[in-house]
Amino acid sequence: MEISIKNMHEPTAARYCIRCGAAMERRFIASEGRERMVCPNCGWVHYPHLKVGAGVLIEQDGKILLVRRAHNPWKGAWNLPAGYVEIDEPPEHAAAREAKEETGLEVRILGIVDARFFNDDPRGNGLLLLYRAEVVGGELRTGDETAELRFFAPDEIPAELAGGAHDVLIRAWQQRRTGK
């Protein structure tokens, strides 16, 4: 499979050194065969890493819970309840936290479903981890980041799906359920 390398440096490339504040320079590192941002003053090298997102697959009566985004990117499009994992947080904890924030539901994480790379998010490239979850409490309600919430049957999946691997994961679920 050919992986596109668009979005590889921007917007996550450091333009100023976090140690000394000097302007960073793009240099080709021969031993690694790629360009990196390097501080010409103190030698600090910026190694950008993938952002990690975690989300939940909540199914009830054969339907999947999706949330409609209230903000950009992909404002108005539908995605799985999900968000970025904090630096000190296990991803399954982040998935349950985001489910609560975005849907009002308390969930129990049952296991991982899939993990997908994405390079179409203007905030940076990442990896979205999707966990199967069951509802154990709470009440369905929108949060600060969600304009609308709904369960969709496989043949009701909306056309406007968010990127950042959400579209891929939602269509994969749809395909598993319909066999198409």
Ligand SMILES: [Zn+2]
């Ligand atoms: Zn520096």
